[in-house]
Amino acid sequence: DSLLQEVAMSCHKALRTFDVLENIFSFLELESLDNVCKTCSIWSESVVQSLMWKKLAYRFASQTKQDFTILSQKGLNLNFEDNIEEESDHFEKLCRSFSNFKTNWKSIEPKETFLCCAPVDVNKNFGYEWSPWWQWKNQGGWIASFTFDEKYLLCGVIETLQVWDLDSSECVSIFETPRDDIIAGVDIALNCLDLLGDIAVSGSNEGIIRVWDIKTGKYCKRLECSEYGAVDALKLFQNFLLSGHDDGQLIIWLVKSPHEVILVSTLVHHTDILWGLDISTRFVVSCSEDKSVAVYLHSDIFPEISKSDRNLSINNKENLSVPGHLSSRLVGHTAAVTFVSVECDLVVSGSRDRTVRVWQLDTSGYTVIRVLVGHTELVHYVAQDQDRIYSSDDNGELLVWDKRKVVDREEHSGGGGEDVGDYLVKRFDYGERGAIDCIKIMGTKVYTSYDDFGNIAINDFW
Secondary structure: OOHHHHHHHHHHHHHHOOHHHHHHHHOOHHHHHHHHHHHHHHHHHHHOOOOOHHHHHHHHHHHOHHHHHHHHHHHOOOOOOOEEEEEHHHHHHHHHHHHHHHHHHHOOOOOHHHHOHEEEEHHHHHHOOOOOHHHHHHHOOOOOEEEOOOOOEEEEOEEEEEEEEEOOOOOEEOOOOOOOOOOOOOOOOEEEEEOHHHHOOOOOOEEEEEEEEEOOOOOEEEEEEHHOOEEEEEEEOOEEEEEEEEEEEEEEEEEEEEOEEEEEEEOOOOOEEEEEEEEEOEEEEEOOOOEEEEEEEEHHHOOOOOOOOHOOOOEEEEHOOOOOOOEEEEEEEOOOOOEEEEEOOOOEEEEOEEEEEEEEEEEEEEEEEEEEOOOOOOEEEEEEOOOOEEEOOOOOOOOOHHHHHHHOOOOOOOOOOOOHHHHHEEEEEEEHHHEEEEEEEOOOOOEEOOOOOOEEEEEEEE
16 A cells, blocks of 8 residues: 555645656647646646747647648747747637647638739739729729739739739739830730749740749740740749640740740640640640640750750750650549649649549549539539638639548549538539639638639638
């Protein structure tokens, strides 16, 4: 008995020692850590002094890239100097809000704000004197497309590029195409754009790709592609630029700098307009008016660039040859495929047939996982993150699907026979703004743009 009492006393003392408690508490999840704080004042104080909530937040952030983005967006890296109580309180709230976001996304009502991109708003709010050519057409500021990195958002408004600072929500630059560079008598509207590092690119109905330097704001390079019709899709990846064209071409370019861009190869695996492009760590996908999605392996279309190859010029590019093989062609849509998204080996496509298809890629080909039915008009755009699939249509509706249910379901019929409610999480109706032309996801925020609305809507589900 005396031995048991001695052991009990030792355990009791140990459980009142901060370093022992910290080691034990470091294994706990949110609910258990919450219970610890309610148990006694010593344990609660140990949680504060050991910054257990901060450590839990960093554990959450280490789970996936998206979780890291979410928590960084909401204050993961804030500095509190020596105020431990304030720091602990901040990270406790951060962990609780993160858990609520992950668990209850479906029931959260988002907070909506706007980036007002129309000329009258940009001039008024940021002191510009911007008078684009298309104002006389009574266009309020149609946003052709937009994209972003960690710092900037790049959007195309008719024929003009705007650069927005994401932290301050300020328009910091306007890139206007020089008047003497525009082809007379041709529709000059932008169709597509992309941003990577200091390089911005835009593609237009003229069949021209224009390259800009974000830092200097200078127009650096003009790539003439008008023989293939309009430029409908652009994607920057590492040292390369991919462009999709009206006649179905996929062109691969080597980007040495904003001033030097070299044609690598031209692939023709579509028989009609190439509408969309996306890239994952292994695959490149393109979609077309010809009702199909083309799939390529990186190794088949991207040449390896060695140090010696960096001296290549437009007149010396023999080492840039690539096989250009088509890995797979995804078929099943009954009308044009208007947009495509790929993440890892999962492809999501939207079509004028009003369906969204989800495909699994592998070394032997592909599997149709699901056909999602719920849109009443043609699908304009699709996007995905780790938990959800987003699709928009010509009616201005945004549908959000449960990606985990779509992918993890044991029986994959591939025929879309299930009730739409099996997978549909939310439906938003923005019909008064026009068709939704672009969807981008960053952390807890969903960015959308619309026909003739002139604003980018930001819905935060935090």
